[in-house]
Amino acid sequence: MSNKVKAAIIGLGWAGCEHLKGYAENPLSEVVAVCDMDQERANQVAQENDVPQIFTDHRQLLEQEDIAVVSIGLPNFLHAPVTIDALNAGKHVLCEKPPARNAEEAIAMAEAADKNGKTLMYALVLRFAGDAQALRKMVDDGELGQVYFGKAGYVRRRGIPIGAGGWFVDKSRSGGGGLIDIGVHALDRCWWLMGAPKPVSVLGATFSHFRHLVPEDVKYDVDDSAFAQIRFENGATLMLEATWALNLPGGGYIQIAGTKAGGKIDPLTIYKDDQDLTPEVTGDNPYRAEVNHFIDCVLNGKTPISSAEQGVTLMKMLDAIYASSDKMGEVRIT
Numbered sequence: 001m002s003n004k005v006k007a008a009i010i011g012l013g014w015a016g017c018e019h020l021k022g023y024a025e026n027p028l029s030e031v032v033a034v035c036d037m038d039q040e041r042a043n044q045v046a047q048e049n050d051v052p053q054i055f056t057d058h059r060q061l062l063e064q065e066d067i068a069v070v071s072i073g074l075p076n077f078l079h080a081p082v083t084i085d086a087l088n089a090g091k092h093v094l095c096e097k098p099p100a101r102n103a104e105e106a107i108a109m110a111e112a113a114d115k116n117g118k119t120l121m122y123a124l125v126l127r128f129a130g131d132a133q134a135l136r137k138m139v140d141d142g143e144l145g146q147v148y149f150g151k152a153g154y155v156r157r158r159g160i161p162i163g164a165g166g167w168f169v170d171k172s173r174s175g176g177g178g179l180i181d182i183g184v185h186a187l188d189r190c191w192w193l194m195g196a197p198k199p200v201s202v203l204g205a206t207f208s209h210f211r212h213l214v215p216e217d218v219k220y221d222v223d224d225s226a227f228a229q230i231r232f233e234n235g236a237t238l239m240l241e242a243t244w245a246l247n248l249p250g251g252g253y254i255q256i257a258g259t260k261a262g263g264k265i266d267p268l269t270i271y272k273d274d275q276d277l278t279p280e281v282t283g284d285n286p287y288r289a290e291v292n293h294f295i296d297c298v299l300n301g302k303t304p305i306s307s308a309e310q311g312v313t314l315m316k317m318l319d320a321i322y323a324s325s326d327k328m329g330e331v332r333i334t
Contacts, residue, residue, distance in 0.1 A: 004027075004028055004029050004030045005030070005068050005299065006030065006032045006066045007023040007029050007031050007032065007067070007068070007069045007071065008031065008033035008034065008035065008061055008064075008067045008069070008071070008091075009023075009031060009035065009045075009070075009071050009073065010034075010035045010036075010058045010061065010072050010073070010082060011036060011072060011074035011078075012038075012041050012042060012073070015073040015123070016036075016072075016096075017073075018287040019071035019094065019287075020034070020045070020049060020051075020071075021287070021288070022287055022288045022290065022291025022292070023071075023291055024049065026288075026292055026295055029069070029291075031049065031051050032051065032052060032053055032064075032067060033052070033053035033054070033055060033061055033064060033067060034051050034053070035054075035055040035057070036056065037056055039054075039056050042054045042056060058082055058086075059085065062086055063089070067091060068092060069091060069093070069094065069295070069298055070091045070092070070093050070094070071093075071094045071095075071123075071291075072086070072094070072095045072096060073096045074096070075163065075173060076098060076101050076167075076174050076180070077173040077174070079095055079096070079098075079099065079100050079105070079109075080100045080101070080105035080106075080109055083109050083112070083120065084108060084109060084112045087109075087112040087115075087116045087120065088116060090116065092119040092294075092298045093113070093119070093121070094123055094290075094291070094294045095121070095122055095123065097122060097123055097124055097125075097184055097185065097188075098175065098180050098181075098314070098315070098318070099122050099311035099314060099315050100175070100315055101174070101175030101176075102175055102318075102319055103312060103316045103318075105315075106311050106312045106314075109308060109311070110308035110309060110311065119294070119298050119304065120304075120307070120308040120311075121294050121304035121306055121307065122307075122311045123290060123306070124184075124189070124306040124314075125287055125290050126185050126188070126189040126286065127188070127189060127192055127286075127305060127306060128283075128284075128286040128293065129265075129283065129286045130281040130282055130286075131265040131266060131267065131283075132192075132193065132254075132265055133283055134268055134279060134281055134282075134283075135193055135263050135265055135268060136192065138261075138263065138270070139193060139194070139195055139258070142260075143260065143261060143270075144256070144260055144261045144262065145258040145259030145261065146258055146259045147193075147236060147256055147257070147258040148234075148235060148236045148237070148257065148259070149237060150190040150191070150193070150194045150236070150237070150238040150239070150256045150257075151190070151238070151239045151240075151253070151254075152186040152189065152190035152240050152241075152255070153186055153240070153242065153252060153253050154186040154241075154242050155241060155243045155248065155251055156178070156182070156244050156245065156246070156250050157246060157247070157249065157250040158213065158244075158245050158250075159244050159250070160178075160210060160224060160245055162214065162215075162218060166218040166219060166220075168181065168222075169214060169218060169221070169222050170220075170222070171222050174222060176223060176318070176322060177222030177223040177224055177226075177244060178225055178242050178243050178244035178245075179206060179226035179318060179321060179322070180318055181244070182242055182244070183226055183240065183242025183318075184314065186240060186252065187230075187242075187314070187318070188314055190240070190255075191230075191238060191314070191317070192310075193254065193256050193263075193265075194238065194256055196313075197232035197234045197236055198233040198234075199230050199231070199232055199313065199316065199317050200231055200233050201331065201333060202228055202229070202230050202231075202317060202321055202323075202324050202330065202333065203228065203324055203329070203331075204226065204227065204228035204229075204320065204323075204325050205227050205228070205324070205325050206223035206226040206227075206321065206322060207223060207224065207225045207226075208221075208222065208224050209224060209225070209245075210244070210245040223322075223325075224243060224244045224246075225241075225242070225243035225244070225245065226240070226241070226242050226243070226321060226325070227240065227242075228321045230317060230320075240321075252266070253266075260272070293305065316333050320333050
């Protein structure tokens with residue numbers, strides 16, 4: 001019998017299949033089960049990847065004692081209940097972003113992980129790109145000095161997703177729109193590169209002006225753009241913009257500035273005095289690196305760099321942006 005870590009995938013969309021590839025390529029793990037409500041999809045993925053067990057109900061999958069780790073690639077409203085089910089069943093969990101629909105759900109997930117003594121990691125994949133890893137090491141080594149400013153954006157000029165049954169644009173199921181869908185990537189990566197300082201206040205604004213791009217019979221009650229300034233306990237600040245639709249050029253960017261130097265990624269560039277430096281970047285496919293890190297944490301009892309605790313803090317920042325927009329004023333984070 002193989003002594004590899006037995007993994008299962010719940011939710012076989014694009015993200016779930018990227019997790020599957022990661023486990024398959026890791027010499028310490030193997031995928032032994034897949035689960036999707038779409039029986040045909042589950043059969044197809046299992047056949048293409050030589051996976052022996054197929055389920056359409058995640059609760060039946062979680063009854064399998066040989067499965068040690070589970071990846072969850074489901075819509076946002078299922079992250080918390082399925083993750084908690086898996087943790088209570090004694091499985092370690094790698095859950096797709098965003099951590100949940102709100103901080104309350106993320107707290108419940110973290111508590112379940114702690115109660116069961118299991119690893120809960122969030123699939124914040126952009127942390128695992130080679131340029132982000134290199135820049136974070138420079139921050140940790142003090143090469144940028146005290147990092148006090150960050151600026152991040154993920155802007156689509158036009159790009160509103162609908163999802164199966166319209167779940168992406170239904171707040172009750174998604175938790176939000178462009179901010180929670182793609183803004184979470186920009187915010188998380190920039191915040192992490194700044195050293196993940198403790199947030200203390202947020203001033204944010206969200207807008208929904210592009211309902212006309214969505215079919216009339218689809219419920220649409222989410223933001224299509226969001227903008228925010230986040231202040232941290234160490235005095236640093238972060239500026240964020242995230243849009244599904246905006247009448248400006250699209251694109252993504254991450255910039256951070258410290259007292260000794262600044263940096264941006266894609267491509268990685270360091271700004272020091274009057275010099276622009278382009279360090280060499282190495283690294284694995286970030287999706288594979290993410291799964292490799294998860295397996296390492298499970299086997300060696302390490303805390304993931306995208307931990308349950310950080311997932312709670314990330315959701316508190318997103319919640320505060322929405323709350324600040326509703327209030328039309330600053331919101332404190334506790």
